[in-house]
Amino acid sequence: MKAIRLVLPLVAVLGACASYPAPTERMARSEASVRAAQEVGGQNDPQAALHLKLAQEELDQAKQLMNDGDNKRADYVLLRADADAELAVALARSATARVEAQQAMGQVRQIQGQAQQQSQQTQQSQQRGQNP
DSSP states (O other): OHHHHHHHHHHHHHHHHHHSOOOHHHHHHHHHHHHHHHHTTTTTSHHHHHHHHHHHHHHHHHHHHHHTTOHHHHHHHHHHHHHHHHHHHHHHHHHHHHHHHHHHHHHHHHHHHHHHHHHHHHHHHHHHHHOO
8 A cells, every 4th residue: 555655646747747748839939049040140149159059959958858758848948948049039130230330330420521521621612712
């Protein structure tokens, strides 16, 4: 009787792990997030690259967990993979926007410099025309 009481909880725990469905939908979503991070240049920004690498490692870990039948842990690992991949996307987009903003500011400064130079030339021409 004692043996049955000890074995039943163990069987219940094992049964619960085995009955957890394979997180195939989350796996597909996480893989898509990793691809999105790669497409926006996540490997080009150091912070984004770090999170992209973490996401890829977590995908691999989740696949191994699924192969081992530990679908519940795989599901949690895939949540982290998806979050890391999404963070990599955001960081990569932020880095791209920062570079584009710096380029735009450079163009603005260049145009301001040209406008200032033209203004000075116009003033000099007007001053020459007024002084005979």
